[in-house]
Amino acid sequence: xxxxxxxxxxxxxxxxxxxxxxxxxxxxxxxxxxxxxxxxxxxxxxxxxxxxxxxxxxxxxxxxxxxxxxxxxxxxxxxxxxxxxxxxxxxxxxxxxxxxxxxxxxxxxxxxxxxxxxxxxxxxxxxxxxxxxxxxxxxxxxxxxxxxxxxxxxxxxxxxxxxxxxxxxxxxxxxxxxxxxxxxxxxxxxxxxxxxxxxxxxxxxxxxxxxxxxxxxxxxxxxxxxxxxxxxxxxxxxxxxxxxxxxxxxxxxxxxxxxxxxxxxxxxxxxxxxxxxxxxxxxxxxx
Ligand SMILES: [Zn+2]
Numbered sequence: 332x333x334x335x336x337x338x339x340x341x342x343x344x345x346x347x348x349x350x351x352x353x354x355x356x357x358x359x360x361x362x363x364x365x366x367x368x369x370x371x372x373x374x375x376x377x378x379x380x381x382x383x384x385x386x387x388x389x390x391x392x393x394x395x396x397x398x399x400x401x402x403x404x405x406x407x408x409x410x411x412x413x414x415x416x417x418x419x420x421x422x423x424x425x426x427x428x429x430x431x432x433x434x435x436x437x438x439x440x441x442x443x444x445x446x447x448x449x450x451x452x453x454x455x456x457x458x459x460x461x462x463x464x465x466x467x468x469x470x471x472x473x474x475x476x477x478x479x480x481x482x483x484x485x486x487x488x489x490x491x492x493x494x495x496x497x498x499x500x501x502x503x504x505x506x507x508x509x510x511x512x513x514x515x516x517x518x519x520x521x522x523x524x525x526x527x528x529x530x531x532x533x534x535x536x537x538x539x540x541x542x543x544x545x546x547x548x549x550x551x552x553x554x555x556x557x558x559x560x561x562x563x564x565x566x567x568x569x570x571x572x573x574x575x576x577x578x579x580x581x582x583x584x585x586x587x588x589x590x591x592x593x594x595x596x597x598x599x600x601x602x603x604x605x606x607x608x609x610x611x612x613x614x615x616x617x618x
Contacts, residue, residue, distance in 0.1 A: 387462040389455040390497045390587045391519075393438060393447065400439025405459055407466040408434055408618075416618055424529050427611065428522075431456060434463035449522040454588030456522050457611050458497055461589045464614045465492055472614060474607060481603035488596050490607060492614060496590040507581045509574045514552045517578060519587060540579060541567045547582060 385405060392401040408416075412433040419426045428448070435443045438451075448456070470493035476485045506516045520528065524546040528539060541564060548562035548570075560566060567575070591609040598605050 385462070385466060387459060388497065389438075389451075390458050390499050390589075391452040391454050393451050393455065395439060395441050395447065398439065400441065403438045403443075403455075403459055404436040405434050405462045405466055406436055408463060413618065421612070421615075421618070424526055427456070427460065430463065430615070431459060434466075435459055449526065451522050452587065453520050453522065453525050454498075454586065456525075457588045457591075460611050461492060461495065461591075461614065468617060470494075472609075477605060477607065479598045479601060479603065479605050481598065481605075482601040484598070484600060486598055486600075486605070488605070488607060490594060490596070490609070495594065498587050498590055500587050501585045505585070507577050509551070509577070510571060512553075512555070514554065515570075515574070515578055516549045516552065517547050517582060518549050519582065519585075520547055540575060543582075544570065544575060544578060548578065 387403050387405050389401050389403055392399045394400070408430075415433060416426065416429055419429050428445075431448050432443075432445060435448065437443055438447055441447065451459075470491050472490040472492055474488045474490060477488055478484075479486055500519070504516070505518060506514050508514055520543065524543075527546060528542040531538065531542070534542070544567035545562060545564040548567060550559045550561045551566060552559050570578070589611075591611065591614070594607045594609055595604045596607060597603070
């Protein structure tokens with residue numbers, strides 16, 4: 332893996348302006364933290380790829396014909412796949428759609444279809460992409476020249492992607508209390524929601540948040556009045572700014588799927604933890 336290969340086709344300005352891959356993350360803070368890591372990343376170390384064709388557990392699962400499918404079969408990407416991916420802009424959602432269409436063989440016992448992939452939770456899509464990455468390039472991701480936030484030394488780290496925590500849905504009701512005592516009932520986004528949320532390329536983060544809340548607030552309940560109002564773009568816009576942030580924080584903090592954003596490792600020289608937040612986009616930098 333040469334540094335020059337990594338430099339190709341990776342423009343931070345585009346990335347910052349374009350849609351973020353995970354709508355749940357705090358894009359500004361996460362990107363700032365990540366860029367430091369990524370500017371000098373040399374991509375994954377050579378490692379023997381896992382045998383092609385492997386079963387992957389899904390953190391959430393998808394119901395197909397009344398049966399909850401909790402696993403999927405994925406395969407290693409080939410040169411033919413690489414050619415197909417090279418024709419799609421990697422800053423677009425389509426890049427990841429294409430990646431899943433190529434790398435996912437089946438969901439449960441069902442052969443995969445584009446509609447099924449869109450119906451998956453983002454959590455499961457991310458888990459599948461992580462598995463495809465490991466099957467294709469191995470589990471090691473090398474991060475070179477990371478600045479330790481405590482002692483400022485530049486350090487190289489190797490992340491083992493096979494140890495990333497896969498979190499399921501939170502137990503109990505997915506809801507948060509609003510400032511006036513109402514409850515917002517929430518659900519986590521699917522691939523279809525993600526497509527909707529990231530459709531407007533020039534959207535501001537407030538507009539993106541509205542699109543997210545439109546999809547992920549299922550209804551707002553006023554217990555005293557016994558009223559339930561279904562979520563909509565209008566409902567999302569009428570929420571107070573503080574309530575919107577409470578909901579977004581809940582969705583970010585409890586998001587199921589691979590916990591790439593919370594990766595960290597100890598810097599041995601100073602003994603302090605170094606955060607190494609990653610997105611799904613970062614684990615495919617070598618493609
Ligand atoms: Zn340090």
